[in-house]
Amino acid sequence: AQSVTQLDSQVPVFEEAPVELRCNYSSSVSVYLFWYVQYPNQGLQLLLKYLSGSTLVKGINGFEAEFNKSQTSFHLRKPSVHISDTAEYFCAALGGGGSEKLVFGKGTKLTVNP
């Protein structure tokens, strides 16, 4: 089955601490990978994407992600988080076999505490 796995459902951190949100993908999805963010009471918005090229991808709000083909991972990182980063983060991939639909992970809720 097409699969994107987010390894942590909830991640609490203190303000100004670094954070890593983990995402692994299966061989059945493509290597076109995305992170979306959902702030409270809002829809999702694209944070960053990997389509090809450099494996380190920079996104909005100081986030970055690294594509690692050997480990089939696409982890999201930020060196110093703010209270305003509190949100739910979704990893996604284009489905395999030429599919043009996104497959989403189950989400990781990041809570930044003062």
Place this chain on the structure above:
Amino acid sequence: DADVTQTPRNRITKTGKRIMLECSQTKGHDRMYWYRQDPGLGLRLIYYSFDVKDINKGEISDGYSVSRQAQAKFSLSLESAIPNQTALYFCATSDSGFPAYNEQFFGPGTRLTVL
């Protein structure tokens, strides 16, 4: 003004009622999608449409139907609502062609409660 709007934003209804959720977009995108979000389950695709004459089932289409009235409008109907359809529903749009279709733009969501 928001590029992707959904109406209503909140709806409480009873089992067996017919419900329609509406989505409009001003982005000029050909592709539109309906998802539902449940806690701990992420987003699951209900239906999608790549143009006005193209409608496709997603992974959880049972109990739902859609109508693409125009390029800008895509409606989701629950013919006979049941409690396990209680969820947050999102409409999304994207452009056509690679890589543009990778980025989806989401509406603010409709919170539906079926009693």
